[in-house]
Amino acid sequence: MRRVLAAVVALLVLVLGYGALDVYDVAPGILTRTAAQPPTSKAPSEATGSTTAGTPAEGTSPTTSGAATGSPSPTTVPTVDSAAQPLRPASAGALIPEPTALAAALEVQAADPALGPVPGFVVRDAFTGQVLLQKAPDVARTPASTLKLLTALAVGTTLDPRATLxxxxxxxxxxxxxxxxxxxxxxxxxxxxxxxxxxxxxxxxxxxxxxxxxxxxxxxxxxxxxxxxxxxxxxxxxxxxxxxxxxxxxxxxxxxxxxxxxxxxxxxxxxxxxxxxxxxxxxxxxxxxxxxxxxxxxxxxxxxxxxxxxxxxxxxxxPVGDILALALDESDNALTEGLARQATVKAGGAATFPAAVAFVTKAVTAKGVDLSGAVIKDTSGLSSGQKISPRALSDVLQLGADGSVPAMQDTVARLPVAGLTGTLAQRFTSAVTHPAAGIARAKTGTLTGTSSVAGTVIDADGRVLSYVVQADQVPASIGTLAARAALDRFVAALATCGCR
Structure with missing residues (x-):
């Protein structure tokens, strides 16, 4: 059960000390760093230790130790709300949303003034790549940390994700x-x-x-x-x-x-x-x-x-794959840049920032992504003046969403989870956005005047959709928090829509 599962996981996370430090966009850069436990190499959400996001470690017994006699105490089984909605599993056989119906369902969210006057977005069916909804998809915009998806593609297809340092x-x-x-x-x-x-x-x-x-x-x-x-x-x-x-x-x-x-x-x-x-x-x-x-x-x-x-x-x-997942989960700029540099050197490039940019650009275009009009100055998204179109980001995301590039598929599968992990840990908490909690995944991107998300979500019929939403003209009078909330409402609308 989708909403039951999200609630149970959230409860376990709370009980075992999961927490996040959310920095409310007082300056550009990595805006959310969690103060809990890092993901292990077995799964992106498992964790031990401190300073990073995660959920309880493996190996915790469901039973408690017994009395002095050695007899075990009864196992406590958590109960759930029997009225909660069941989750239809993601399936390639589920119906694809009808574009006209999807546009009607998201009309209010797409026109939200908190996204600025001209946001850009692309929504696709993850399995087929069919574009279902778009607005100004080819206008290059400030990507902020969603740029890290390009770096993840380049690093993941150059360095062995199983290799260690x-x-x-x-x-x-x-x-x-x-x-x-x-x-x-x-x-x-x-x-x-x-x-x-x-x-x-x-x-x-x-x-x-x-x-x-x-x-x-x-x-x-x-x-x-x-x-x-x-x-x-x-x-x-x-x-x-x-x-x-x-x-x-x-x-x-x-x-x-x-x-x-x-x-x-x-x-x-x-x-x-x-x-x-x-x-x-x-x-x-x-x-x-x-x-x-x-x-x-x-x-x-x-x-x-x-x-x-x-x-x-x-x-x-x-393993490198786990380090990359952590870098994206926490949107760690230096960790991302360090992996990009190592991949650049392995590919024969120099250990410099411009060489890393050239390496990522070449690796991404080699996978068929059109970066026309893009301006890339680093591999983390922190520099000002960078531009990438929603379509280009969507094309990179789609390489993982449809499974055509296994390394990118692993990256997408390990992106922060709405309401639970990484830079999404304390988002999707309102009554309107909570339906997407535990269901949506996304790489976030936030700089002054810019708020973006790129990820996947399962709709009400069990169809997996990919989405990119870029709002890079958010008025100062509206602010980043309002823009982030508008993005969350957009994603939640996708999660609750069968749209046919």
Missing amino acids: PTTVVQGPSATDIVLVAGGDTMLAKGAGRPAAVEGRAGLADLAAQVATALQAAGTSTVTLRLDTSYARGPRWAPTWVRADIDAGFTGGVSMLGLAGQRAIPYRPAPRDPEAATAAAFVAALKGQGITAELAPEKTWTKPVAEGSTVLGTVESA
Whole structure:
């Protein structure tokens, strides 16, 4: 039962501590960052740990432990409202909405003044790609973070989503020299790694234990630590980013090494030098294992390790596919840009922001998406002056919605869920919009004067629809919150419409 399921899940999330920090568009950038648990590699909504969105972890028993005698207590089965509407499962056999009836059903929502004078949108049948409803579909508009869908397509079809990012320590030129080699993981736990987490999957304490074992076997207890930060090394900040956004914590810098819990969130900026913070944490972790480490000067950190160096220890990040899902779930600009840079380098490009833009543009157009009229300045959507048409966004989304590109299909399946996860966690809560809670998924995009959504929803007959709605002329007198509410009403109207 659709609405029953949404209610039960929401209750479980509430009881087990799910929460979200919703930043009400006081500045551009990542506007919603949740303060709960990261998704695991098994499903986008499962979670353990802290600082990211999610639902209860796997492995929780439905029964409670018994008394001293060992006899189990009775299992408590939750009850539901018997009057709740049943959910018709999504099906390719369900009837496609009739375009004229759909237009009539969404006439009020499409003309909502909170979307500005000229919003653009495209609604399609997800299985066939048939356009059911559209308005100004070819007018390029500010995408904000919906631009990340293009990056997800490029990254997902270039990097292996099952691959992990290694952080390695190798022997240096002498017995007392060791080198910490950055491999792209910017979410290393200071302590032990958390196997079920995305943020903090790999832990510096585990790495230090491996290194200490190898060093102590060789009779070494004091070392000099150097970092090798040569992998995908490039500019930390995009030239088109506003410094105030960085200072306010709306994005961190792009790096290939960093610590869990130190990603930028609004009003808590990330460290300016995450590599140095990681090095200091690793020195502390080695000390806990009985190894005294002195950090080499930072000017030596760009020197690559010698090929064939002896490996003293390695820890692995969560799979790339899970990291990408987390980046989109939380709309993390720096995490998205970091993945784009790694994919660019793998494809033979330079480790720069312009090269990443060129890489994403080429990868997206190679899949048949027409980017005519598009202006792309970064791969996260944070820069001002960017333009993409609703049709182009819809075409990218459709590659996942219809399953024609498996990597994009996985991305779409793991987008934030209305009323439950990520940047949609605290939306779709009103009586009008709640019917879409637990049913709609979307990548959100918000900048000053701009509010957009792009995702999928199941209508009343069980037909899956894809949708893109861009409102980039929202008057200041109306504001972002009103625009977001109007977008939610648009999506909820899709969810409740059979429209024939």
